[in-house]
Amino acid sequence: MTQILSSPILRLDQSWAYKVTVLADLLARRVTAIVQEASGLNLSQWRVLAAIGDQPGRTASEVVKITPMDKGIVSRGVTSLAQKELITRRASETDGRLSHLYLTETGEAIYQAIVEKLHRAGLIDVGLLTEGETESLLELLQQAIQASRERDEPRL
Amino acid sequence: MTQILSSPILRLDQSWAYKVTVLADLLARRVTAIVQEASGLNLSQWRVLAAIGDQPGRTASEVVKITPMDKGIVSRGVTSLAQKELITRRASETDGRLSHLYLTETGEAIYQAIVEKLHRAGLIDVGLLTEGETESLLELLQQAIQASRERDEPRL
DNA sequence: CACAAGCAGTTGTGATTGCAACTAATAAGT
DNA sequence: ACTTATTAGTTGCAATCACAACTGCTTGTG
Numbered sequence: 226m227t228q229i230l231s232s233p234i235l236r237l238d239q240s241w242a243y244k245v246t247v248l249a250d251l252l253a254r255r256v257t258a259i260v261q262e263a264s265g266l267n268l269s270q271w272r273v274l275a276a277i278g279d280q281p282g283r284t285a286s287e288v289v290k291i292t293p294m295d296k297g298i299v300s301r302g303v304t305s306l307a308q309k310e311l312i313t314r315r316a317s318e319t320d321g322r323l324s325h326l327y328l329t330e331t332g333e334a335i336y337q338a339i340v341e342k343l344h345r346a347g348l349i350d351v352g353l354l355t356e357g358e359t360e361s362l363l364e365l366l367q368q369a370i371q372a373s374r375e376r377d378e379p380r381l
Numbered sequence: 382m383t384q385i386l387s388s389p390i391l392r393l394d395q396s397w398a399y400k401v402t403v404l405a406d407l408l409a410r411r412v413t414a415i416v417q418e419a420s421g422l423n424l425s426q427w428r429v430l431a432a433i434g435d436q437p438g439r440t441a442s443e444v445v446k447i448t449p450m451d452k453g454i455v456s457r458g459v460t461s462l463a464q465k466e467l468i469t470r471r472a473s474e475t476d477g478r479l480s481h482l483y484l485t486e487t488g489e490a491i492y493q494a495i496v497e498k499l500h501r502a503g504l505i506d507v508g509l510l511t512e513g514e515t516e517s518l519l520e521l522l523q524q525a526i527q528a529s530r531e532r533d534e535p536r537l
Numbered sequence: 538c539a540c541a542a543g544c545a546g547t548t549g550t551g552a553t554t555g556c557a558a559c560t561a562a563t564a565a566g567t
Numbered sequence: 568a569c570t571t572a573t574t575a576g577t578t579g580c581a582a583t584c585a586c587a588a589c590t591g592c593t594t595g596t597g
Contacts, residue, residue, distance in 0.1 A: 237435045237447065241515060242408050242504050244522040249405030250449030251529045252398050254585095267553075279393045286575055291393065293406030295555055300577055322562045322575040347528070348398050358521055359397060365518045366400040372503070373407045410555095423583080442545055451585060456547055478545040478592050 241369070252348065259342050264335050266306075269294060271339065273302035277312055277326045278336040284323040311335060397525075408504065415498050420491050422462075425450060427495065429458035433468055433482045434492040440479045467491060 237243050253268060260271040276288040285303050289296045303326065306312045311332030314324040328336055343349050393399050409424060416427040432444040441459050445452045459482065462468045467488030470480040484492055499505050 237431065239519065240505055241518055241522065242412075244519060244526065245401060245405050245408060247447075247449045248522055248526045248529065249401050251526065252401060255529070256398075269553080275393065284575080289575095291403075293403045296576070297556080297578075298554070300575095301553095304577085320563070320575085324576090349396055358524075361517060362397055362521045362525075363395065363400060365514055365521070366397065366404055368514075369518075370400065370404045370407065373404065373411070425583080440545080445545095452546070453548075453586080454584070456545095460547085476545085476593070480546090 245369075255346065256343065256348060259346060259348075260339055263339050263342055266335075269298050270302045270306055273299055273306060274311060274328070274332065274336055274339075278328055278333070278340075281327045282325045284317075284325055286323065288326075306332070401525075411502065412499065412504060415502060415504075416495055419495050419498055422491075425454050426458045426462055429455055429462060430467060430484070430488065430492055430495075434484055434489070434496075437483045438481045440473075440481055442479065444482075462488070 256271070257268045260266050260268065264271070266274065272292055272294060273288055276292055277283055285299050286296065288294070288299050288303075292299070294302075303312070303314070307314060310329055313327050313329055315327065316324045340349070412427070413424045416422050416424065420427070422430065428448055428450060429444055432448055433439055441455050442452065444450070444455050444459075448455070450458075459468065459470070463470060466485055469483050469485055471483060472480045496505070
């Protein structure tokens, strides 16, 4: 059925954007707690660690691209992780501006331990949804992300 | 296919939790920009306003319940919105602790204007997904939220 | 009624964030 | 080659947030 009223209505409990927001916040709180307890890292430090663990050799700006983080935050994350000796920077030989990032042995251990805990907490796989549901959720989310990225500067 | 390796792997681009996080952040930035430009309100003030517009008479703690916000933030939001005369508090007659919140005329106007803009920006309805897709996305998100809420204190 | 326990809302504070200004290195244009 | 534009990454700072302590009201128990 189509909209009857002339002005659009915001029904929070029917807004996908709102639900995504609420869910993301719940997830962030749980991940933060787990990461904090397991390693003392904060959420953005963990995100940087995870992005590197996910694909070693990434540069800071690549981390920014795949992550919902400001480059300032990533920069600070990289610095502090390097100080804690969880990652190392290796300057690129072909481009003096960037360095590739790798987990140290300690970093790898912490990374694995946290992944394990997140896994058990159902924050990686989805124990709650069936395999098919998960798949379609992933697809829908990806579409929404893409669309949101494309729309990003439509000068409203 | 099931997992072959012994330790769970975090593939970011296949993690629903990660995608939800990225998407929520993209959405938050866009909503913030729109709201800021339209009204000068920040995101949490807008969220409070929206929660009241969505269902007038809500109390602050009800806003907290349906929203991913700390009660401190809601409290400050309510205070500042009241100062700007976008909402009014009406003390409950039956319970001296709480007050019901309502939009003023100005508040209503701003609320409507922002909803309109968000709508045009595709942040309420989903122009990007079909109706069926939207529906299943909503359902899946709701399930995930519920599950996440229930799991919230599993003392890991 | 008195007392304990719980809930609504406020406020203080250190930590975290987002933005923008800045440096340094590379790429592009002429 | 030289000048300009872009990109990587760092840093300063004001705004925002999360958490916890606190006040005051209400509910439950005896």
